[in-house]
Structures are given as structure tokens and as C-alpha cells.
Amino acid sequence: MSILNIFNQVEISHYIYLSTVLFCIGLFGVLFRRNAIILLMCIELMLNAVNLLFTAFSTYMGDADGQIFVFFIMVVAAAEAAVGLAILVLVYRNTRKTDVSFLDQLKG
């Protein structure tokens, strides 16, 4: 109950700003970095920003569906990380690099 008392002062707009900033940091990382592992990590960061916003809305609106959705996003993120890292290991095995700018050989 004490937590709720504290957080009557925090509006949902603050959570919107916070998750927007987090999402944009992740986007900047995806655009800027070359290491494929860091790219995957930035994607996880963006997913977490969205999760935070879902949870905030779910709590403020009094609807549990948002948190169920966060649960499903976590499931998909886990599957995505597993397959992405497997692909990454395969790429590294074939090219000895994890640099994504090296992977332009599919260009016609």
C-alpha cells in the first residue's frame, strides 16, 4: 500500500517518456553498432522498453491483459534470442567475424 501512495504522484506520462527514451537508445544502438551480439542486445533493450510501457498502462488502467501481453513478449524474446544466437554462432563459424557490415555477400 505504501508503494501505491508513493506512486500516486507519478503519472503515466512519465513512464511514457521513460520508455520512449529507452526505445530510442536501443534504436540508436541498432543503427550505430556493428557487432551482431550488441545488435541483439539493443533489440532486447527495445523490447524491454515496450514491456515497461505495457506494464505501466496495465497498472494504471486496472486491466491485467497488458501484463499477459508482456509475458508473451518475454516468451517471444527468449525464442528470438536463442535462434538469433544460434545463427550468430553459425555466421562466426563460417566467417570468423560477427561484424554485420561483413554480411553483405547476399547483395546481387
Place this chain on the structure above:
Amino acid sequence: MLQNLPIPFLVLSFLTILSALYVVTSKNPVHSVLALIFTFFTISAHYVLLNAQFLAVVNLIVYAGAIMVLFLFVLMLLNLSKESEPLKSNWWGIAAAISAGSLLLIITAAFQVSGEAVAKNPVEGIGLVKVLGKVLFTRFVVPFELTGILFLAAMVGAVLLGKREKAGEALISKEDSNG
């Protein structure tokens, strides 16, 4: 605007943004992974403050416990802990900063224009396991079962991709003999 906020929220948000920035800017991938784990911990703390206790625990177990350990394993396996990444030119940094900054600007501006948020006061007891379990196993039971199939497909795919193939070995040995 920021002065009225309670101290825990401010400190947590500051730590979250700072560690997220460190994830993006750090040269050493291991430092990036550790900073990302710290970011997940702060986000879990945000969940606790939002009365989403179940999600806080699941976030810790799944993200900080499983996914990031997977990242660390791959990092150690590939021996990328040294600073092996070639730097992009400054143009890339400027372009990426402009893109991300304009997205930030547009979203905040759109939110400002759209006026006050619809939200009321936070509701208690939404994030408990009891409530979430009831919703998950009644209305969302079909998607919940489908995630099992998704996990099976992901597991089969990861094992299949990670298996050492003859073709891959041949490619490596050819490369090694060439260079």
C-alpha cells in the same frame, strides 16, 4: 515537472537510462552485457514499483537469468571479449543519432499534442499471480498453449543451427588453407 516526482522513481529512471546508454556506447561487449543485466534489474525494480510483482520476478528469471547468460556464453564461446569491433565512421554515428533523436522528438511531440493521458490512479492487485493466472488460463489459454509450439520450434531450430555440419567445416578449412 521533475521536482514533484518521488525520489525512488527518479533514481531508478536515471540508473536505467544511464546503464542503457552504457550498453550502447561501451566498446567491450562483456561490459555491454553486464550493463544490460543491470538495466534489466532496474526495469524489474520499476515493475515492483508498478505493483507487477509477477512480472518483476519473471523478468529477473527469464531476462537476467536465462537470456543474458546465453549472451554471455556465446560471447565467451566466440572469444569476443577483446575490443575487436572496427569503429564506424563518425557519419554513421551522426546519422544514427539524428534518426533516433527525431523518433524521440516525434513521439514526445505527438504525446504532448494528444493532451493528458487517459490514466487514472494506479490500481492495486493487478500484478498478482492469482489474477494473472486466472486471465492467462481462461481467456489466453490458446495463445499460451501455442507458445509451447513456438518454443519447440525455436529449440529445434537452435539445435539444428548449432550442430556442427560437414559443409561448415569444409568452408572453414578452405578458408584456413587460403589465408
